[in-house]
Amino acid sequence: MIIFATSDKGGTGRSVTSSNLAYRQALQGKDACYLDFDFGSPTSGAIFDLSEVQAGTNGDGMHTYLAGGIPEPRTINIWAETQRESLRNRPAGAGRLTLVPGDRGGGEFPSSPEVVQRCVDLLVRLDETYELVLVDLSAGRSYATEIVLEATARPQLRDTEARWVVFHRWTRQHIVAAGGLVHGPQGILDTGVLHGHNRGELLEKIRYVRTAVLDPSAADQAGLRGEQLAWLDVCNKRLQDLASTHKVGRVHLLGQIPLDPVLQWQEQLLTNDDVWLHRTANERTVNALEELAKKIVDVSAWEGL
Secondary structure, eight states: OEEEEEESSTTSSHHHHHHHHHHHHHHTTOOEEEEEEOTTOOOHHHHTTOGGGBTBBSSSSHHHHHTTSSSSOOOEEHHHHOSOHHHHSOOTTOOOEEEEOOBTTOOOOOOOHHHHHHHHHHHHHHHHHOSEEEEEEOSSSOHHHHHHHHHHTSGGGTTSOEEEEEEEESSHHHHHHHHHHHHSTTSHHHHHHHTTOOHHHHHTTEEEEEEEEOOTTSGGGTTSOHHHHHHHHHHHHHHHHHHHHTTOSGGGEEEEEEOOHHHHHOOOOOOHHHHHTSOOSOHHHHHHHHHHHHHTTOHHHHHTO
């Protein structure tokens, strides 16, 4: 399965959440590949603690490949090359965890038939090699999104199981922007139809994930006053109504990730050691990531929404 991860704007937690989902997939025994298609900011190497490619690679990443400069982009075995000690000991039964990095200093560039075909060729190869290919796209209405929409409309990928996850924070601005990214002018649906997708079929492949969601009932909110909790409850209900209006409500919600101090201060993979040994991360955050990692590859979970 190929999952395209996108967001309404930057700062939604798209990259760190999707990186954790790929990691959790590998822990569950699946072979997972993370493809950094964020042309403007290919920083997934920092999340995986790969010091050599923290801000992308030099001349052998996605930009150079799509431009026709190299026959294959670089692939990195995260288990073997990460600088984070708790990740270097690959757990027994874990699947492969691979990164295809972007190029340092790259940027957005327009689509062309040659670029799209190289994208098709790469996605076909990766889909045949890995059980999950997670493609981290640039935020908003980007050339990256247009390229993959055009690629997935090509005959070689029409029968491939490809899904879309739109990440957004639980705020008014992000709810409105996420709805616009999918349903608005030149959004995912309009662009997909322009390149040969069926609007209804494409819509059924799109789901939403809310990030950094504050849970007033959580134990770490015990210090809030009663008035503050009541105010948060009112805000939450208003956001739910707004999400329904902009077609990003619970009907199409795949999951939500709680607000976590570790992810707020440092974008990284959350390991079980972070919860049980170091006690820096919250158990409910890891549980939410674990559950979402299972749901994104479960077709019945999508169909049941």
